[in-house]
Amino acid sequence: MAKVLVLGANGKIARLAEQIFLDSTDNSLRLYLRKPERLRDIKNDLVEIVGGDVTDVKTLEDSMKDVDIVYANLAGGNIEDQAKAVVEAMHAAGKKRLIWISTLGIYDEVPGKFGEWNNSTLGNYITTYAAAAKVLEDSDLDYTIIRPAWLTNKDEVDFELTQKGETFKGTEVSRKSIAQLVVDITQAPDKHVRESLGVNKPNTDGDKPAWY
Numbered sequence: 001m002a003k004v005l006v007l008g009a010n011g012k013i014a015r016l017a018e019q020i021f022l023d024s025t026d027n028s029l030r031l032y033l034r035k036p037e038r039l040r041d042i043k044n045d046l047v048e049i050v051g052g053d054v055t056d057v058k059t060l061e062d063s064m065k066d067v068d069i070v071y072a073n074l075a076g077g078n079i080e081d082q083a084k085a086v087v088e089a090m091h092a093a094g095k096k097r098l099i100w101i102s103t104l105g106i107y108d109e110v111p112g113k114f115g116e117w118n119n120s121t122l123g124n125y126i127t128t129y130a131a132a133a134k135v136l137e138d139s140d141l142d143y144t145i146i147r148p149a150w151l152t153n154k155d156e157v158d159f160e161l162t163q164k165g166e167t168f169k170g171t172e173v174s175r176k177s178i179a180q181l182v183v184d185i186t187q188a189p190d191k192h193v194r195e196s197l198g199v200n201k202p203n204t205d206g207d208k209p210a211w212y
Contacts, residue, residue, distance in 0.1 A: 001026045002068040004186055007054055007086065009033045013101060013151075014073035016179035022046065027186065032063050054082045057089050064093035069186050071099045083132035087139045097189050098136065098143045099182055104198060106130035106147065110168045113207040133196065144185055145196040149173040150209040162198035170200030171209045177201065 004021065006014055009031035021027050028046040031039055036051040052059035054074060064070065070090060074082050083100075090098065104110055105126045110118050119126065136143045145164075150172045159177040162169055178199060185192055204210070 001028060002186065002189075003028045003030060003066060005030045005032060005064060005067040005070045006073065007032050007060075007070065008073040008075065009049075010035070010038045011073040011075070012153075013175045013178050013182070014071075016176050017071070017073075017182045018042070018047075020179055020183045021186075025183065025187065030063060030067060032060070055085045057085050057092070060085060060089040061092045064089060064095050067095065069097045069099065069189060070095060071182055071186070073101050077128060079128050080131040080135060083135040087135060087141060090141060096140075096142045097193075098141050099185055100133070100136055100143055100145050101178070101182075102133050102145050102147050102196075103129045104147045104149055104168055106133050107164060107196075109162075109164075109166070109198065114171055114205075115168075117208045137194075137196075142189075142193045144192040144194075146178060146181065147196060147198045148178050149198075149200040149204070151175050151178070152211075158201050159199050160202050162200075164196035164198075166198070168198045168200070170202065170204040171206050172204045173199050173201045 004027050008014055010033050022044055030048045032050045034053055036049045039049050050063050105118050106129050133145050149170050152172055152174050154174040156174050157177050157180045159173050
């Protein structure tokens with residue numbers, strides 16, 4: 001039975017992934033977040049909740065004891081510093097497998113008018129997330145970077161993948177799809193090692209997401 005450490009465990013995608021883990025796997029979870037009281041609704045013998053900031057390398061390293069996979073669902077203007085802290089802590093703890101949620105556009109891979117709109121709308125957000133991804137790609141970790149399209153709350157799992165170096169497809173994808181992909185990778189951790197995956201719902205091409 002594998003143990004998964006979830007960083008940023010109260011994020012929307014993370015909460016969906018945690019439910020899928022508990023409903024469909026035998027994995028145990030260690031949930032790491034700054035305000036652990038936010039997860040007081042989770043009561044399960046397979047779940048342990050740890051309070052801490054991701055940039056606190058020592059606390060982060062301690063949280064990695066006896067885990068098999070680290071899943072980082074992080075955000076913020078300091079995302080590059082968070083990536084550096086995760087890499088440092090994983091090295092110190094002797095851990096290798098990391099799943100990292102990023103965003104579309106970090107390689108200028110989004111084509112046409114949608115790419116122009118995405119770049120204009122996200123602005124420096126793309127630059128900071130690109131810098132964080134480069135921290136992982138320059139490391140020796142067995143990472144998988146996930147680059148979702150614009151996220152919806154649709155109750156569906158429907159996605160396709162593109163690789164780094166390929167043109168990004170579509171404009172949207174559900175958070176539930178990203179959560180399922182995370183869980184799928186933890187169940188087959190040898191897949192998608194040192195890959196950066198674009199993720200979209202098929203047949204959602206356009207100049208911008210449908211709700212804009």
